[in-house]
Amino acid sequence: MLDKGVSTTIEEPQMFGHPKGLFYLFFAELWERFSFYGMRALLTLYMVQEIFKAIVERDAATAAVYASYGSLVYASTVIGGQISDKILGMRSSIFLGGILMAIGHFVLAIENDIAFFLALAFIIVGNGFFKPNISTFVGALYKEGDIRKDSGFTIFYMGINIGGWIAPLLCGWLAAEYGWHYGFGLAGIGMMAGLIFFWSGIKKHVFGDKGMPPSKEVYEKAIIGIPQKTLIPIIAVLCVPVIAFVLSSYKSITSEDTFLIGEKNLVGIIFLAIGIAIGVYLVNILIKVTLEERKKLIMAILITFFMTLFWGFHELSGSVITLFASRNVDLTFMNASQTNSLNSMFIIILAIPISMLWAYLTKKNMNPRTPYKFGFGLILAGLSFYILSISKGSANAEGMVPFAYLIAMYLIISIGELFMSPVGLSKITDLSPKNIVAFMMGIWFLSSAYAFQIVGFISKQLAVESTDANVGGLDTLDIYTDGFLLIAKYALGAGLIVIVFSPLMKKLMGKVH
Structure with a gap:
């Protein structure tokens, strides 16, 4: 028997108290995330050890391509949505x-540099269509007011983390063997x-x-004699070589004859321009809205900024x-590639206990407001990197540190993720003026794209310049x-700033918890 308040129809197939379609989407997303995280676990090592092995600046080139790939993967979801x-x-x-993502993964199996960049481009374009829509599909299975919706998303997101946990283990083993x-x-x-x-x-x-x-007429509307349902896949495929070319602009790091503004490659320039445009637009909105809306919007911008910083680390x-x-x-x-599974493993283990903790604290009227959770999340990120930094004291003569330090790092940063990520998206919708909620949601998704620009910057600073395929030792450990x-210092500092100014942020948020 359904709980009172559930809005559903008799015709809808049900399974375990939820729409049956949820479980098909669960497994579809599980396997899609399996493919995404399985490839990601191998990507950096593959570039360093194969694609760029012949150049001295192989770490820097890898950092640039990895950052560009990550930024474009998340930015594409805004367009695809x-x-x-x-x-x-x-x-x-x-x-x-x-289909586009599957093509990309299979093209990666071809041992060719051109095929490599084309494969990444296929995955970028494909992810733009797949990722935002399958999550939205889950919400569409439930009618407005259906009290099962939150638990349905919890089940769905468990599929994401199961895929992210298993994929590096299997793909990493297969690649090594x-x-x-x-x-x-x-x-x-x-x-x-x-x-x-x-x-x-x-x-x-x-x-x-x-x-x-949404409309059969629009779906089948002909442009230049081609229905849109056919034209869009054609355009998507035509975008692949263009994006592959953009990704290959990593050469700006090692050559003066390609795209270069400072040390930025073409993708960096694109995101710099987008960032400036977004900033100007937000300032214009802040000027026009009411005082109360301005306070909440400032808080929404701050939440997005600190979430971007966290994802960057x-x-x-x-x-x-x-x-x-x-x-x-x-x-x-x-x-090494299999260690990418540790984050998802800890998320699976800790998600329910931490959600139970928030429920318990709510009953005691002690559940921290969002700014405090964000502050603690950044502090935990800082502590996780501090643990890696002190691992140097336990290194052996070859510069190898105990595995326990890496495990501890992933444990702590995963707790920080659970402090921040689950609450951030809902707060953006609560804090944004109604007429720009969709725009702010787009900014939220773009924050992950900008996080990869942070990844690229940090990775280039920690690049090891060598053509030796077996770089290691005490010199590398020092870097x-x-x-x-x-x-760690930057993350801890950011977290402490958020904690100190949390009372002020509380006023900006008003009644939003």
Whole structure:
């Protein structure tokens, strides 16, 4: 029997008290995240050891491409979401995105530098269509006021973390045992598995009429004689070589004949221009809104800024921290790429206990408001990097540190993530003026893209200049641990600033908790 207040229809297939479609989306997203995180776990090491192995500045080139890739992956979701809302609908967008991503993973299995950049471009374009729409699809399964919606998203996000936990373990093992391209190939198979689950859900009609194009007329409207439902996939594919060219502008680091403003490559220039435009637009909005709206909007901007800073430190896991694990950590039961699974593993273990903690504190009227949670999250990020910095004191003669330090680092930063990430998105919707909520949601998603620009900057500062494929030792340890200490200071400082100014932020937020 359904709880009072649940709004549903008899025709909707149900499973375990939720729409049956939720579980098809759960497995589709699990396998999509399997492909995404499985590839990401290998990417930095593959670039350092294969793509750029012949150049001295291989770490710097890797940092630039990894940052550009990460930024474009998250920025593409803003465009893909808009196209889905206005033309394609969620079903067609998810299929188009999944197919493009699968092509990208399989192209990565080709041992060729041009194929490498084309593969990343396919994944970027595909992710733009897939990622924003499958999450939105989950919400569409529930009618407004359905009290099961929050628990439905909890189940769905567990699929994300299961994929993020298993993928590095399997893809990392396969790459180590049989070769890089077997690992990338397995990621592609994961993406295809996700599409098969999604397709089977459609064939079994578990989604009802959800996810269809918003307008059949617009969907089939011809432009230059081609229906939009066909034209958009064509344009998406045509964008791939353009994005591949943009990604290859990493050469600006080592050559003066390519795109260069300071030390930025082409992607860095693009995001700098976008950032300036967003800043000007926000200032214009702040001038026009009421005093009460201005206070809340300032708080929304601050939350987004601090979340960007946190993700900038957190996403080092796929770049600098993976290289540190490869070169300076005495790994015992997993290889360097497999250590990328530790974050998702701790999220799975800790998500329910921490949510229970917030529920308990709420009953005691002691649940910290959002600014305090953000401050503590940044402090925990700082502590996690401080632990890596002091690992130097336990290094052996070869500059290898105990694996326990890396495990402790992931444990602490995962707790920090659970302090910040789950509450941030909902607060953006609460704090933003109604007429720009969609715009601020776009800014929130773009914050992850800008976080990768931070990743690229830090990674370049910690680059090891050598053509030796077996870089390691005490010199490398000094570079990394000194860098981790500096990151710790910045993160701790940012967290303390947030804590000190939390009373002021509380006033800006008003009644929003």
